[in-house]
Amino acid sequence: MPHDIRLVTDAELRRVIHLDLEIIDCIESAFAALATQQVIMPPVLSMALPHVNAEVDVKTAYVPGLDGFAIKVSPGFFDNPARGLPSLNGLMVLLSAHTGLVQAVFLDNGYLTDIRTAAAGAVAARHxxxxxxxxxxxxxxxxxxxxxxxxxxxxxxxxxxxxxxxxxxxxxxxxxxxxxxxxxxxxxxxxxxxxxxxxxxxxxxxxxxxxxxxxxxxxxxxxxxxxxxxxxxxxxxxxxxxxxxxxxxxxxxxxxxxxxxxxxxxxxxxxxxxxxxxxxxxxxxxxxxxxxxxxxxxxxxxxxTGVQDTAIATLTLGRITKAHAGTTLTV
Amino acid sequence: MPHDIRLVTDAELRRVIHLDLEIIDCIESAFAALATQQVIMPPVLSMALPHVNAEVDVKTAYVPGLDGFAIKVSPGFFDNPARGLPSLNGLMVLLSAHTGLVQAVFLDNGYLTDIRTAAAGAVAARHxxxxxxxxxxxxxxxxxxxxxxxxxxxxxxxxxxxxxxxxxxxxxxxxxxxxxxxxxxxxxxxxxxxxxxxxxxxxxxxxxxxxxxxxxxxxxxxxxxxxxxxxxxxxxxxxxxxxxxxxxxxxxxxxxxxxxxxxxxxxxxxxxxxxxxxxxxxxxxxxxxxxxxxxxxxxxxxxxTGVQDTAIATLTLGRITKAHAGTTLTV
Missing domain, CATH: 3.40.50.720 (NAD(P)-binding Rossmann-like Domain)
Known part of the structure; x- marks a missing residue:
């Protein structure tokens, strides 16, 4: 049974997602869920690639009550700046928490990670x-x-x-x-x-x-x-x-x-x-x-934490859908 | 610096990738690399979701000499058949082994996993x-x-x-x-x-x-x-x-x-x-x-193993490029 996947580029994400209070509150709720709900958050999959001065992390978390969960791939290649490329890149995949089907792929080059990381700083400062x-x-x-x-x-x-x-x-x-x-x-x-x-x-x-x-x-x-x-x-x-x-x-x-x-x-x-x-x-x-x-x-x-990724990916899909942004592929 | 990402659907993959001898040989070489080269293959990231009768695995491996490495996301939601959906789904992401930039996303619903798993069976039978x-x-x-x-x-x-x-x-x-x-x-x-x-x-x-x-x-x-x-x-x-x-x-x-x-x-x-x-x-x-x-x-x-995923993803990108299949997004 074919289903639709929303694909969203870095540029499209930057138009819809900014560091605002709604995102800070969303990340705050995610941390609260981690303390009060049956969140499932496995240890980070971390692959060091020392001979290319690089590392790759994969994070995820399942939060009860949310319709999706993110799998976030974060490569850090630290010789990239010498090539005119940013060190950090990657993408986030949002899967249905009910069927496991891929709902969205955010080709964000690490942008959503930047935003959810900054939001966690605001949450820490607030509390x-x-x-x-x-x-x-x-x-x-x-x-x-x-x-x-x-x-x-x-x-x-x-x-x-x-x-x-x-x-x-x-x-x-x-x-x-x-x-x-x-x-x-x-x-x-x-x-x-x-x-x-x-x-x-x-x-x-x-x-x-x-x-x-x-x-x-x-x-x-x-x-x-x-x-x-x-x-x-x-x-x-x-x-x-x-x-x-x-x-x-x-x-x-x-x-x-x-x-x-x-x-x-x-x-x-x-x-x-x-x-x-x-x-x-x-x-x-x-x-x-x-x-x-x-x-x-x-x-x-x-x-x-993966719970921040799941929180921002869920919020992002909502905003992208409302804004009719991104490309839809049927697979 | 914007770069291109190749996005390929399940249907497009099925047109280009079949279980053939080249794929079996490719998986055989991947196993040989695991034994003879400095392959980096971290343990599987495995997330069990017992209350929805599901599990999600993430596999990866870095193989020296290959231009890319795969990160493969495999959700298994075992109540899906009752909904008319397959249990296994997911996607593969191929990243550059030199820069970490995402090169391709194969929205394969598990098809490439099926093929590389069968190929491993042929390799085992052969040897x-x-x-x-x-x-x-x-x-x-x-x-x-x-x-x-x-x-x-x-x-x-x-x-x-x-x-x-x-x-x-x-x-x-x-x-x-x-x-x-x-x-x-x-x-x-x-x-x-x-x-x-x-x-x-x-x-x-x-x-x-x-x-x-x-x-x-x-x-x-x-x-x-x-x-x-x-x-x-x-x-x-x-x-x-x-x-x-x-x-x-x-x-x-x-x-x-x-x-x-x-x-x-x-x-x-x-x-x-x-x-x-x-x-x-x-x-x-x-x-x-x-x-x-x-x-x-x-x-x-x-x-x-992740090394099978990296091998088939690398082979797939080559065939998809030759066939001019898939969609290119600039991110």
Missing amino acids: LAPGTVTTMGVLGTGVQARLQIIAAAKVMPVKKVLVWGRGAEKAEQLTTDLRTTLGIDVQAVADRHELVAACQLVVTTTPARDAILDAGCLHPGLHITAMGSDQEDKNELSPRILAQADVVVCDRISQCARLGELRTAIENGLMTRTGKAVELGEVIAGVAAGRTRDDQITVCDLTG | LAPGTVTTMGVLGTGVQARLQIIAAAKVMPVKKVLVWGRGAEKAEQLTTDLRTTLGIDVQAVADRHELVAACQLVVTTTPARDAILDAGCLHPGLHITAMGSDQEDKNELSPRILAQADVVVCDRISQCARLGELRTAIENGLMTRTGKAVELGEVIAGVAAGRTRDDQITVCDLTG
Whole structure:
């Protein structure tokens, strides 16, 4: 029995999907589902291709009540920039949760991943940052650095943003762009620890393999979201930061213990899987405590989960259908 | 930088891809590569969805020297037949092995999987069956039962085929169809152990969860390929069959120990991972012994590997390009 599949290109997706409050709320609900419903989310299929300096991840999650589930393919080929190509690419496939038939293929080159990752940052900021965030800091100058600033500005009245990056030029470009787009005071700074000292909310977005922040920069009323580490060899925060934080929140503890900041902290004997770490969905759903006082130090470790992919793919199909976008193939 | 993606439907694939000797040779080479080259093949991502009687598998493999690698998504929704839909569906994505960019999406509803699975059966028969196969037996009456007969007939002069299935009507239908298509004497039989007694080559293609063949049916000069079990709860052969066989060959030992006949034999203490089992690629490449005498009993345990998917996807893109088939989208 032939059925229709909706095929949607990167360009079509960029016309219909932007980082907005509906998407942030959708990702928030997905995390809550992870804590409160019988979500099925197998471990990430991860294939390292060291001789071509590449890796490929496949993520999925089945969320009861949703009509579909996504299978997301994320190749990262890190020699691509030298060829004039982006490192990250890939696609998302949405399958029917009732029949397994392919409903849609989003040929997004990683765009939906960028958006759902930024949305998770906004969710973490919403639930874990102190009551008043006047100054936000971002480490890194890539796509996620930009998107994390845009995302935070959607959920709180950020007045000033400080940006640190290894390349001063890229940091300056980022501040110029965002000053214009967002109408916020955005400045590049040279010292990342001074940046942290001046901020209530910090997001780290780098591919660092050794900690770029140490615990000396912690101060009362600070929230740090670390979203750079998503592989077994990445690490942005000194493990002492997690040890000293009042609250440590993971998107998924089992995954952060393998791919996130929690991994390094466990390896250094400063944290355990079953210790103080809780999950973001548990905080959202109110079944675990997040920040309870403005003067606490909180950390959120985001590695990226299949449940976010299923959530954004489902929302995307709805919007694409309404907008009559994409191409339909009968197979 | 925009790039082109080739999208190919099930119907277009069926026009260009048939089970032929080139495909059988291609799958044979893929197995040889698995034994002799630095193939990277992570464990299958397997998601069980018990409340909808379904499972989803994702397979992949990177083969040095090939320009692309496949990521294959196989949903099995076993209540589909009651809705008039096939249980198995899915698609294959072919990515560039150099840049990770998506090259092609084969919306095949599982067709390429059917073909590469049957081809593996032909490869196993070619390397493990005794010198003369006059009578072949098949257990099961589904798509693979048909394809395994067609596949074997491509690589050896099979004169007679016996078919056993739980439903006598389906077995009769299968024999009528194949008698016409292949011009071979195909007969349905009621007793599966009598079938084995009369055959030199037997292929089991059922979704059985408890052994359907016991060791009493073994006789000198018999080869059995068991390709039904590909999940942790499936089993077609009594573990004593593997224990008594002179040669046991797996498509991938690590995977068969989890998903194949080898699993049950290990659980029953009759086989070990590091014991007599060898891999099909090793036999093809000549680095492990397969059948050395016509009177031996050999067993091949096929669970289906990502390297087969990468091989057939690569071959398919070549044929589709030559045939100017499919649709091109620029993303």
